Amino acid sequence: MSVYPGRGVHGQVVEAIGRRIVHGQEAQGSTLDVDALEITYDVSKTVVREALKVLAAKGLVDARPRRGTFVRPRSEWSLLDPDLLRWQFEDPTGTRLLDDLYEVRIIVEPAGARLAATRRTEEDVERLAATLAAVEETSGAKEIIEADLAFHRQLLEASHNELLIRMEYIIETGLRARDLLVHAEGHQDDFLPPHQAVLDAVRASDTDGAERAMLNLLEQAAKDEQQIKNRGRE
Structure with a gap:
């Protein structure tokens, strides 16, 4: 995982996933595999979940029963964040x-x-x-x-x-x-x-x-x- 100065592990995961979503590497509407993210970034499930909460507050992702965590459409992003x-x-x-x-x-x-x-x-x-x-x-x-x-x-x-x-x-x-x-x-x-x-x-x-x-x-x-x-x- 890339290093982002001034941010801890939790912040680095926010940066990494957020960039992927904004740059189109995670398609709008696609479901994010929390277990796979844990392995990809070599962090605990708790760190991934906390990072996803931050991204949810920015309007990038949401979570629903039976659907899991998914990327929200651009129209719902907090573009001025x-x-x-x-x-x-x-x-x-x-x-x-x-x-x-x-x-x-x-x-x-x-x-x-x-x-x-x-x-x-x-x-x-x-x-x-x-x-x-x-x-x-x-x-x-x-x-x-x-x-x-x-x-x-x-x-x-x-x-x-x-x-x-x-x-x-x-x-x-x-x-x-x-x-x-x-x-x-x-x-x-x-x-x-x-x-x-x-x-x-x-x-x-x-x-x-x-x-x-x-x-x-x-x-x-x-x-x-x-x-x-x-x-x-x-």
Whole structure:
């Protein structure tokens, strides 16, 4: 069984079975043989059953009398669960969720940028500027990922629309998993200019400019995601 840093045996079994299901190696509707899983992963039946409970909570599996434990249809999966997002983005053939995330962002974030340019306070602008300033001092992947998440969250907070702000917390779950792939090695040069353009337009209360800058930023994001897809085909 592969080793997943930071996870014990129980967590490793969750990772292994979860990946198989999400990557299509365990078909939807198929029955899982608990005894076979115990042998395959060289763990106790208790560990397998506890792992299956975790996967059931994520919507991946269910258990019924006389049928046993089976893989639930994708429509019932908790797609925004952080592990599911990570497993889906790790699948070199599974780019569907990247496309879905992009479509949601293109609907929500340009409109959010327009509102932010209209409603932002000086404090909002200062927070956005501080986030980008911190990136200038590092090229580390972890710092860039956290800055990206913070910037997009702060931008929609600057819209001062409570429902729109809640949307960003949903988007952020997918965005974090996506960023782990895109910014795996750090991309400060690519990261700063499009984000700075959004900030400049918001600071200037330029609604059209803020919307346009966010569209440009998302266009760059789409190019980054296309590189991920191309790597998956190699």
